[in-house]
Amino acid sequence: MDRIEEFVDERQQAWCIHCSRWLAGLETNEDHVPTKSFLSKPRPHNLPSVTICRECNNGFSRDEQYAVTFLSCVLSGTTEPDRQQNASAARALAKSARFRAMIDRAKTEYQTLGGETRVVWQPDVERINRVIIKNARGHAYFEYGEPLMETPSHVWAAPLGTMSASDHADFESVNNCQELAALPEVGSRMMTRVFTGQDLDDGWVVVQDGAYRYAVHQTGVLRVRSVWWEYLATEVKW
Numbered sequence: 001m002d003r004i005e006e007f008v009d010e011r012q013q014a015w016c017i018h019c020s021r022w023l024a025g026l027e028t029n030e031d032h033v034p035t036k037s038f039l040s041k042p043r044p045h046n047l048p049s050v051t052i053c054r055e056c057n058n059g060f061s062r063d064e065q066y067a068v069t070f071l072s073c074v075l076s077g078t079t080e081p082d083r084q085q086n087a088s089a090a091r092a093l094a095k096s097a098r099f100r101a102m103i104d105r106a107k108t109e110y111q112t113l114g115g116e117t118r119v120v121w122q123p124d125v126e127r128i129n130r131v132i133i134k135n136a137r138g139h140a141y142f143e144y145g146e147p148l149m150e151t152p153s154h155v156w157a158a159p160l161g162t163m164s165a166s167d168h169a170d171f172e173s174v175n176n177c178q179e180l181a182a183l184p185e186v187g188s189r190m191m192t193r194v195f196t197g198q199d200l201d202d203g204w205v206v207v208q209d210g211a212y213r214y215a216v217h218q219t220g221v222l223r224v225r226s227v228w229w230e231y232l233a234t235e236v237k238w
């Protein structure tokens, strides 16, 4: 990705965007949003990142590992480490039999009336939601310099393939009211993207093709959408 230097970087960021504590005096980390394990190698340079407190950073890493691994298993149809496309998921499954068993329990096979075997994966929704919200806060801060301390009013996720054609089209068209809506604040990274088109595809910031993209939009409510592995669509609103 291109490096876009903006005021968000120079302005003193006083608090952790996740727990609202003052960063002064706390141990901090540069937190990549999304976590690098979502992406495949070679990873793009200049990945979006936000400074957060180390405690939050550590707290999220288990949920992120779960989300990446769960999704990888759904897409490969198995918890077999050797059959994962995602390297981080393969490592986590090979390393811990307990973790693998936990994800295995999320899988239910059943027979249709026609005798076909179908598989349903039931995720730990709370854990997935924590990752969705964490990423959305990070994207909003990285693009707009907007810290969102409150609980979101809406958190949603669904596989793209389960959406109707019109819902899918609505979800994808993040750009259609950009002209009418207030433009992003001058000096925000999103403003630079809107004018230069850097890493921007129809309103979506593409972190890595096929792996992760997101869109932040502000019209009264702040809305963050993301697509993981061109499989899972997510949306958070404040």
Ligand SMILES: [Zn+2]
Binding pocket: 016, 017, 018, 019, 020, 021, 052, 053, 054, 055, 056, 057
């Ligand atoms: Zn924190």
